[in-house]
Amino acid sequence: MSTLFLATFLFIFSASNPLTTADIHINKCRSYCGNITIDYPFAIQQGCGHPGFRDLLFCVNDFLMFHISSGSYRVLEIDYAYQSLTLHDAHMSTCDNMVLGGKGNGFAVEQWRAPYFNPTADNVFMLIGCSAKSPLFQGFPGQHLPCRNVSGMGCEDYYQCPSWRLVGRKRTAPMYGSGPPECCAVAFESIKMINLTKLECEGYASAYSLAPLKIDGPSEWSYGIRVKYSVQGGDQFCRACEATGGTCGFGTDGVRQLCMCGSVNSTSNCDSVGSSSSRISWPLSQISAGFFVLLSIWMTINHG
Numbered sequence: 001m002s003t004l005f006l007a008t009f010l011f012i013f014s015a016s017n018p019l020t021t022a023d024i025h026i027n028k029c030r031s032y033c034g035n036i037t038i039d040y041p042f043a044i045q046q047g048c049g050h051p052g053f054r055d056l057l058f059c060v061n062d063f064l065m066f067h068i069s070s071g072s073y074r075v076l077e078i079d080y081a082y083q084s085l086t087l088h089d090a091h092m093s094t095c096d097n098m099v100l101g102g103k104g105n106g107f108a109v110e111q112w113r114a115p116y117f118n119p120t121a122d123n124v125f126m127l128i129g130c131s132a133k134s135p136l137f138q139g140f141p142g143q144h145l146p147c148r149n150v151s152g153m154g155c156e157d158y159y160q161c162p163s164w165r166l167v168g169r170k171r172t173a174p175m176y177g178s179g180p181p182e183c184c185a186v187a188f189e190s191i192k193m194i195n196l197t198k199l200e201c202e203g204y205a206s207a208y209s210l211a212p213l214k215i216d217g218p219s220e221w222s223y224g225i226r227v228k229y230s231v232q233g234g235d236q237f238c239r240a241c242e243a244t245g246g247t248c249g250f251g252t253d254g255v256r257q258l259c260m261c262g263s264v265n266s267t268s269n270c271d272s273v274g275s276s277s278s279r280i281s282w283p284l285s286q287i288s289a290g291f292f293v294l295l296s297i298w299m300t301i302n303h304g
């Protein structure tokens, strides 16, 4: 008799397992690229994540690539706690290397995507070799130039870098007597779009500081583009979806959010989908499964 009870118990336990794993919440949209975790609102699978982040990330040979209208960048890090990501542009200048010829991406996103991404306020863009006719210098020398230090980083310090010697450029003191400076540092906020073609610049460097770290000099700066992301409309939809065991995604229209609940998609959360997959009915299905097991074992014993 005890064997029968044990068998019954084991059967009920294993029969209820698929349901409990659904409850534990296996997120089929979460993934990795190299050592970077890709999670909501980002995704690399079609239909996963938030619609504002669609067609954005691609995993190529374990390199996570971020693709926007100004070009492709390698993602160095995604910081989910601070909602920011760090990008690297292969044609960006650093303290050791100067890339001229207008090849750099700069930073510009599609208009519909603009509310989702903004380089952080402590990220400095140092525009190099911009033409005197550049929109940056409109009104020069009468009006103030937009060039300034950002978060303690600016061109005065950047001129000390070996990269300037490498290209044989003379460091230009910020004396606006004869012409615009060779380098102009700006925050993204002040010009909204870093487009080297439009700004008539030959190159750029981008650096960020992770406050409150005090940084010694330009060779110690972190070179890259630090971008803040924000989920427009908030993440209430996804939280409610995940709290009911679902995975957040969106429909083929690329606009409407969906909650993927196993084999069914819901427009709200998994508690609202058919009663067969609702959590309230799970204990009931387990009880009835157990009942039928007992019944069939009883019948086998009695008729076998």
Ligand SMILES: *[C@@H]1O[C@H](CO)[C@@H](O)[C@H](O)[C@H]1NC(C)=O
Binding pocket: 035, 036, 077
């Ligand atoms: C990923 O690996 C690279 C080197 O391969 C390392 O520099 C970086 O810190 C790692 N990132 C994370 C988030 O572990």
Ligand SMILES: *[C@@H]1O[C@H](CO)[C@@H](O)[C@H](O)[C@H]1NC(C)=O
Binding pocket: 046, 047, 048, 249, 250, 251, 252, 258, 260, 263, 264, 265
């Ligand atoms: C649910 O939505 C995802 C993402 O759009 C899609 O890939 C999947 O086929 C949908 N499933 C159903 C059952 O409609």
Ligand SMILES: *[C@@H]1O[C@H](CO)[C@@H](O)[C@H](O)[C@H]1NC(C)=O
Binding pocket: 069, 070, 108, 195, 196, 197, 198
């Ligand atoms: C950059 O500016 C040029 C010239 O104004 C324009 O043709 C190009 O589309 C712009 N690029 C982006 C990504 O906006």
Ligand SMILES: *[C@@H]1O[C@H](CO)[C@@H](O)[C@H](O)[C@H]1NC(C)=O
Binding pocket: 147, 148, 149, 152, 154, 156, 157
């Ligand atoms: C920027 O910082 C440098 C070095 O810290 C300083 O010499 C310079 O005066 C600052 N420039 C402006 C415009 O504040």
